[in-house]
Amino acid sequence: MIVGTEAKKFLGTGIPNVFAEFKRVIGEPGKSWQVGGKEITPADLSALLLKKVVQDYAAQFGQPDSIVISWPANFRNEQREATKAAAAKAGLKVEYYIEEPVAAALFYSTQNSLNGKYLVYDFGGGTFDVTLLEAHGKEITILYHEGVQQLGGKDLDDALNKLIGDKFTTKTGDVFDPVDCNFTKLDTESAKHTLSTRDKTAVRLVSAKHGMVAIELTREEFESAISSLISQAEMACENVLKCGQTDPSKYVKKSEVVEVFMAGGTSRVPATQKSMERLFGKPPKVIEPDAAIALGASVYSAFKTSAGGVLNPLQQQAVNDVEVDLIAPHFFGTSVLEDDHSSMYNDTIIRKGNKLPCKESRQYGIVRDNQDNVNCDVTQSAIEERNTEYVTKIWEGNLPLPAGLSAGHPICVTFAYDINGTMNVSFKEGECGARGGKEVTVDLRPGH
Amino acid sequence: MVMGVFNLLKKIFSSGNTRPTTPPGPPTVSPPPRSSASRDEFREIARAVSSGLTVGVYCALGDGHLDSRELKLIQEMKDNLIDAAPADSRARLRPLMDQELEISIRGVSEDRLHQACQLHSHLPDHFKGMTMQLAFKVVTADGRVDDREMACLRKVADLLSISDETFRRLESQHLEPIRIKELTSSDNGGDNRWKALDIDPSWPKERKLAKLNDEFQKYNARMSNVSDQQKRMECKRMLEIIAELRDELQHGPKPKPVPKPAPRTTEPKPKGPPASRDEVLVGIDPCLSPSEKLKLLDKEEARWKARQELQIAPAAKAKCDAALTAIGRLRNLYRTQL
Numbered sequence: 001m002i003v004g005t006e007a008k009k010f011l012g013t014g015i016p017n018v019f020a021e022f023k024r025v026i027g028e029p030g031k032s033w034q035v036g037g038k039e040i041t042p043a044d045l046s047a048l049l050l051k052k053v054v055q056d057y058a059a060q061f062g063q064p065d066s067i068v069i070s071w072p073a074n075f076r077n078e079q080r081e082a083t084k085a086a087a088a089k090a091g092l093k094v095e096y097y098i099e100e101p102v103a104a105a106l107f108y109s110t111q112n113s114l115n116g117k118y119l120v121y122d123f124g125g126g127t128f129d130v131t132l133l134e135a136h137g138k139e140i141t142i143l144y145h146e147g148v149q150q151l152g153g154k155d156l157d158d159a160l161n162k163l164i165g166d167k168f169t170t171k172t173g174d175v176f177d178p179v180d181c182n183f184t185k186l187d188t189e190s191a192k193h194t195l196s197t198r199d200k201t202a203v204r205l206v207s208a209k210h211g212m213v214a215i216e217l218t219r220e221e222f223e224s225a226i227s228s229l230i231s232q233a234e235m236a237c238e239n240v241l242k243c244g245q246t247d248p249s250k251y252v253k254k255s256e257v258v259e260v261f262m263a264g265g266t267s268r269v270p271a272t273q274k275s276m277e278r279l280f281g282k283p284p285k286v287i288e289p290d291a292a293i294a295l296g297a298s299v300y301s302a303f304k305t306s307a308g309g310v311l312n313p314l315q316q317q318a319v320n321d322v323e324v325d326l327i328a329p330h331f332f333g334t335s336v337l338e339d340d341h342s343s344m345y346n347d348t349i350i351r352k353g354n355k356l357p358c359k360e361s362r363q364y365g366i367v368r369d370n371q372d373n374v375n376c377d378v379t380q381s382a383i384e385e386r387n388t389e390y391v392t393k394i395w396e397g398n399l400p401l402p403a404g405l406s407a408g409h410p411i412c413v414t415f416a417y418d419i420n421g422t423m424n425v426s427f428k429e430g431e432c433g434a435r436g437g438k439e440v441t442v443d444l445r446p447g448h
Numbered sequence: 449m450v451m452g453v454f455n456l457l458k459k460i461f462s463s464g465n466t467r468p469t470t471p472p473g474p475p476t477v478s479p480p481p482r483s484s485a486s487r488d489e490f491r492e493i494a495r496a497v498s499s500g501l502t503v504g505v506y507c508a509l510g511d512g513h514l515d516s517r518e519l520k521l522i523q524e525m526k527d528n529l530i531d532a533a534p535a536d537s538r539a540r541l542r543p544l545m546d547q548e549l550e551i552s553i554r555g556v557s558e559d560r561l562h563q564a565c566q567l568h569s570h571l572p573d574h575f576k577g578m579t580m581q582l583a584f585k586v587v588t589a590d591g592r593v594d595d596r597e598m599a600c601l602r603k604v605a606d607l608l609s610i611s612d613e614t615f616r617r618l619e620s621q622h623l624e625p626i627r628i629k630e631l632t633s634s635d636n637g638g639d640n641r642w643k644a645l646d647i648d649p650s651w652p653k654e655r656k657l658a659k660l661n662d663e664f665q666k667y668n669a670r671m672s673n674v675s676d677q678q679k680r681m682e683c684k685r686m687l688e689i690i691a692e693l694r695d696e697l698q699h700g701p702k703p704k705p706v707p708k709p710a711p712r713t714t715e716p717k718p719k720g721p722p723a724s725r726d727e728v729l730v731g732i733d734p735c736l737s738p739s740e741k742l743k744l745l746d747k748e749e750a751r752w753k754a755r756q757e758l759q760i761a762p763a764a765k766a767k768c769d770a771a772l773t774a775i776g777r778l779r780n781l782y783r784t785q786l
Binding site for chain 1: 573574576577581614617618621660661664665666668669670671672675690691692695699702727731733734735751754
């Protein structure tokens, strides 16, 4: 198995069994590939990757003391569970999971003392996340986060490839075929990296039909090609300041944001930095964007294992007093029949942004006399969504009812979300708070 | 219709009116079956229960003709209503409801529509919601909605005293997917994009930007939640459209790239020395200096060797062999040019 830059050379060459960007689709039902007659899921590929990373580390430094895995703040429940499953499949004993913006903030907190509201802008290879947090020293409270799942460095590469293709077509009158021109994804990335430091570059395409075709690219052209992608990231940044509120007076003002911390390799692209400067009126902080999350995760790991005497006194001082308050990453709810019986709607029970741990109960009534069961479900959505078509059902089941109940008899639904990101849900016949009554409890781990 | 019939109707089709957790659909019968009603009473019951179907047909005929998909929806609704009646009443209800539907299909006059809506006031409350839902389903069944059909829906909502909130909810539920489909499946530009996002082009810039942010948040969330691939692509396209509109608002419209295809009559001639077959195969720029070419050859050799070691198709393997042989030849050639 080849991973990393060496493996990237084979992307787009038509060679089978080359995989990339599977983090984007991890946990997605039905997503799999056939390799040697075996079905491989994104979680399987993640397991292979994790195993290789740990093997490489062990070969150089010996077995790691503790393992922390980071994931995007806007990862859905099934994506988090699939990541946990991948780690288990790789045979790793993962001590902690940390949200990536928290890790980035922890890293930046080792550079400066933090005091106020900060924005973590994490533009990675496959996903974009933005998190608003409040930090005082190493006490970090997540206020809200937004993300664009289908936005990452890959999309910038695609836009650059399209620009190259358009220029090739203009020059030759033919459609650009990267395979014919021996032009790999690494070449696209290389051109993107050059345009991050220089105003222009040239790519040389060697086409079997047209021979050598030189394409000149300017940063201005590249920035114009990616401007709508940058715009998407900007909108996510403006939306995170709303903190899930509908009343504009409750939004966090741009002027309240002390600093913008940038993480993820795509943050090296000058257009992303300029966009943040334009939006917040001050240049963002960009320190080791590729490694910021990994370094922050290691600070967290060190803090968590410091009781075991892993750290020397200086290191101990650096990670002292780290405290992280997390929030519910999504809206969770259940499907309910409208009062006028016209349709079902999604009723939110736990709101995104609620501090963890949290627990909410809500009481509903059965529809008719002698109803013998209730269909139950647990839904998940990134915004407060009423339309049941636009929420993900993460669990469906049935609560049997005793005979002889009248219409309107109460059903108590309780959602609880613990600090480790595990959800517990119960549907119980009877009033909330009352003892007894038939109950169905939900285990939201995969395979349960 | 005598009061007794209404009471019977209410009893037959009644249900609890609390916030339930069970899926929708016609409620099951709560009292024991009452099949002692006379034939006339049954005719009245059938007429009342069919009033929703009459409204459905009126809306379906809004664009001038009754589509087979629209008729199917109405018939499904009829079957559901019959299934919800007591078992021993179904056989008597069915022919009467069929008859009512046939009359409606021939044409629904304004009088007949008013009567049908009035009958709803004698039915359990949730019948209004079910009828309005049917009206929306019927109108959107063919994937298009025109102004005449919208006027029908508004008229029915008025006659049934449907609240603005419920109407807006149903409108968003049923019409929005059609607008999105129209916008994302064709190259609709200009004001259509604003219209699909429910934005008045005459709004001030700040208001437009705020609404674009809201719409972005909505479609971004939907994209993570819908599993249907086509709907996902529609959401992705909506995100792109929103970003383009925001870009245009902030930086002015982008000039559309003018395609400049090269003349096809003559083959374009690459500048500089022509690449040899070996150079084309390996991907070496003939304009480079011999030392640069040799450095590039080392990189290419490593790449082709790595590729060769993989379990690849015989044709690809043959290409690797050819490339490595070409690299050997080119290396000898460039060394002589140093």
